Amino acid sequence: MKVNLHPKEGLLFNAFMLAFIINSVQVGVGLAGLPRVVYLEAKHDAWISVFLAGIIVSVVLVFMIQMLKQYDSADLYGIHVDIFGKWAGHSLNVLYMIYMTSTFFIILMNYVEIVQVWIFPTLPTWQLSLVLILLVIYAVYGGIRVVVGVAFFSVVGTIWLAVVIFVPLQFGDFTHLFPIMNANVKQLLMGAHSTTLSMLGFEIIMFVYPFVKEKQKAMFFVQMGNLVTTLIFTFATLISIVFFASNSLEKTIWPVLSMFKIVRLPNLERFEFIAVSFWMLIILPNMCFYLWAASKGFSRILRRKQKWGVWIIAIAAFAGSFFIKTRYQMNTMTDLVAKLGFYFAFCYPVLLAMIVFVKKWYKRRESKHAETS
Amino acid sequence: MQKRRKWQNLVIGITSFFLLTSCGVETKQLERLGLITAIGFDLKKENQIKGTVAVSKFDPMAKVMTNVISADANTLQTLRAEENLATDQRLEMGQLRCVIYSEELAEKGIIQLVNALNRDPTVGNMVYLTIAEKDAFSIISMEEKKIKVNIGTYLYNLIRQNVERELLISPTLHEFNHKFFDYGQDPVLPILKVKKDKVAISGVALFNDDKMVATLNNDKLFYLKLITDEYRTGSKELEFNRDEFSKIINVQGGQSYGEIYNKLFISIDNLRSNTKIHLINKKNLTFKVEVKMDSRLLETTNYLDLGKPANMKFIEKKINKEMESQIKKLLLFFQEKQVDPVGIGNEYMAHVRGKPISQKKWKELYKNAKFDVQVKNTLTKTGTMD
Incomplete structure (x- = not known):
């Protein structure tokens, strides 16, 4: 297997699309419940935790991009093989594929659950998941450029929801925010840790990097995407803290959706129905990118067509959807994936980047020695 | 190849169509x-x-x-x-x-x-x-x-x-x-x-x-809303003893009216208010309730001489005092009943670091809270007459 991937000219996309990709993959089902999970850890300083998490993500992104820059045009699958050799590298690749498949599955299940709770209580899980999976397969069949297009439209089509989030402020009680910095450092870090599920998605950069046209600009746009995400998340958390009483925020499963209940349009009493429906547009790029990146592994490792991977993963996810029935099962699964995500997306890439730096530095020194001697 | 793609799309399209329309979701006519x-x-x-x-x-x-x-x-x-x-x-x-x-x-x-x-x-x-x-x-x-x-x-x-x-x-x-x-x-x-x-x-x-x-x-409700919320166009009628106003009551050409009552009523409207509650002493638990308002004097039951600035100041002062005592009475009433509709507790908790206190503990503390009320009302206009 080649380390570097050189896609055809026609498959490349502009670097500024990276901002949309990172933003759309990060904003997803996690956001709906984000304020609550962080609040449970950091109390009314939760918004500081979220902002802190955004900074951590941006640091991790620096490591990722620097690592990718060490290669000509490689993705994570290639880097693994380059660093760890064929067998160890491929096993790590398979692990990463399993991780991305389970994230794909969790996003799907969480969204189905939201729809079932908020709009159609009697809708069977398999119907909605089937329709969503087919839609995602259709997008992934179109190739990377279509998937990037989905991400672009997702951001453009739903960014107005970020404005609507400010409507509940009129019912806010700002005394909830004080005293600022009441939580200790440990609580703040625990809060930042619990944002994992929402912040996840930026690791996709390690897979789409070979398809970026102007690679030297990648860093800037990736950081821009993350900045927008961090701001949206921080404001959503801040407004939830102001809007809800502390006890009810701890009990509300999807505070962001519950806040939409306040919004009233002249001939539409219940805005949250619109919000939940639009949420599909928000999660669509998440699912597309995870399915695309995981299935890409099939073509990279097994040298089969990517189609195979798409169908295998889709059928696995669809089959899995029959096994989850209750709220607490969902919770355990989601927590598990969040934990996996913490290691796979936050810790591991940094570690890998270090190894890559050392290896490249060592090689450079060796070649210099060879020249001089 | 091209043909097969079309066929696949068609299948996906038709399946989604049937899934979304025919079954699953209950209809509500x-x-x-x-x-x-x-x-x-x-x-x-x-x-x-x-x-x-x-x-x-x-x-x-x-x-x-x-x-x-x-x-x-x-x-x-x-x-x-x-x-x-x-x-x-x-x-x-x-x-x-x-x-x-x-x-x-x-x-x-x-x-x-x-x-x-x-x-x-x-x-x-x-x-x-x-x-x-x-x-x-x-x-x-x-x-x-x-x-x-x-x-x-x-x-x-x-x-x-x-x-x-x-x-x-x-x-x-x-x-x-x-x-x-x-x-x-x-x-x-x-x-x-x-x-x-x-x-x-x-x-x-x-x-x-x-x-x-x-x-x-409903009469007391005005004061509750005044200290919890803000008014944009409120109105209020205030009751005074007429004797207190005797020096500014204007007797026009010996004509007098409203003499039969011993009370004087002043009604103000277009009231815009802004209230701040501060915790000024953590140990003694003293709160300062600061109300600032602008209003228009619209109606008085006796003819008052409103042309002189000194008289206006006098009325303002009277209104401030009356409102202060009413608010204070109300706060004490809340305290006695152990209710806190104003959100005094929120104000207190916003200033206390560390572990948040329990509701029971707060209610204990609330019993001993003291209040310092200050109302600053400015009569900006007096309608079409002075």
């Missing part, structure tokens, strides 16, 4: 629905509530649009099931506008009934919660002919227009929840009263936790 616009709860006997719903129909042939159904049950869900058995329509909560709890029930606690609404995603967050002075049944079952519209809509408009006129504190489900779940604040709900075939608001109920413990009449 408007004509077959009975939309609940108001619910009333009464305490039937121990552990049993009586629920009454006003149902709005969409049948264009029917003359009476509202249907009142009543049933007994222990939880809201069974209540709805019981009520469903008594009608030919399927009852839906999506258009619920107003919920009424009887005073008797409110005194025992209503949070489990409110939580049932919270848990149900079909119920909006802007539903108004109210208290019935006697029983909720008699309000819901008011004859439609007399009030012309559906009772749910009537109550909704009654409350909304008074909230918009700033005569009432907004009693939405969300605000009730917010104040109930906040340790440092207690909810306030309006009390409805049947008055000659009409429903009117007679005051507000003050809650300690979810239990109603005291009431406040």
Whole structure:
């Protein structure tokens, strides 16, 4: 297997699309419940935790991009093989594929659950998941450029929801925010840790990097995407803290959706129905990118067509959807994936980047020695 | 290859079409629905509530649009099931506008009934919660002919227009929840009263936790709203002893009027206010309530000489003093009843670092809190005359 991937000219996309990709993959089902999970850890300083998490993500992104820059045009699958050799590298690749498949599955299940709770209580899980999976397969069949297009439209089509989030402020009680910095450092870090599920998605950069046209600009746009995400998340958390009483925020499963209940349009009493429906547009790029990146592994490792991977993963996810029935099962699964995500997306890439730096530095020194001697 | 792609797309398209339209999602036809616009709860006997719903129909042939159904049950869900058995329509909560709890029930606690609404995603967050002075049944079952519209809509408009006129504190489900779940604040709900075939608001109920413990009449409500909220166009009538104003009462050409009363009433409007509550002494728990307002003097029962700046200052001072004493009285009343609709507790907790104190602890502290009230009213205009 080649380390570097050189896609055809026609498959490349502009670097500024990276901002949309990172933003759309990060904003997803996690956001709906984000304020609550962080609040449970950091109390009314939760918004500081979220902002802190955004900074951590941006640091991790620096490591990722620097690592990718060490290669000509490689993705994570290639880097693994380059660093760890064929067998160890491929096993790590398979692990990463399993991780991305389970994230794909969790996003799907969480969204189905939201729809079932908020709009159609009697809708069977398999119907909605089937329709969503087919839609995602259709997008992934179109190739990377279509998937990037989905991400672009997702951001453009739903960014107005970020404005609507400010409507509940009129019912806010700002005394909830004080005293600022009441939580200790440990609580703040625990809060930042619990944002994992929402912040996840930026690791996709390690897979789409070979398809970026102007690679030297990648860093800037990736950081821009993350900045927008961090701001949206921080404001959503801040407004939830102001809007809800502390006890009810701890009990509300999807505070962001519950806040939409306040919004009233002249001939539409219940805005949250619109919000939940639009949420599909928000999660669509998440699912597309995870399915695309995981299935890409099939073509990279097994040298089969990517189609195979798409169908295998889709059928696995669809089959899995029959096994989850209750709220607490969902919770355990989601927590598990969040934990996996913490290691796979936050810790591991940094570690890998270090190894890559050392290896490249060592090689450079060796070649210099060879020249001089 | 190209052909096969098309064929695949077609299959995906058709499957999605059938899945989305034919099965799974239950259909709700408007004509077959009975939309609940108001619910009333009464305490039937121990552990049993009586629920009454006003149902709005969409049948264009029917003359009476509202249907009142009543049933007994222990939880809201069974209540709805019981009520469903008594009608030919399927009852839906999506258009619920107003919920009424009887005073008797409110005194025992209503949070489990409110939580049932919270848990149900079909119920909006802007539903108004109210208290019935006697029983909720008699309000819901008011004859439609007399009030012309559906009772749910009537109550909704009654409350909304008074909230918009700033005569009432907004009693939405969300605000009730917010104040109930906040340790440092207690909810306030309006009390409805049947008055000659009409429903009117007679005051507000003050809650300690979810239990109603005291009431406040409409006159006092002004001061509560003044210190919890802000006024944009409020109005207020103030009562004074006439003797205190004797030096500025203008006797025009020996003509005098209003002499028969020994009271002097001043009414101000276009009132814009802004209130800040500060914790000025953590140890002694002293709060400073600072009210700033601008208003227009519109009506006096005696002819006052308003041309001189000194006289205006004098009236301002009198109004300030009167309001200060009223606010102070009100705060002490709240303290005595152990209710905190103002949110003094929130203010306190915003200044205390470390682990948040429990509600019980706060109520203990609240007993000994002291208040320092300062009102600064500026009479900006006096209408078309001076």
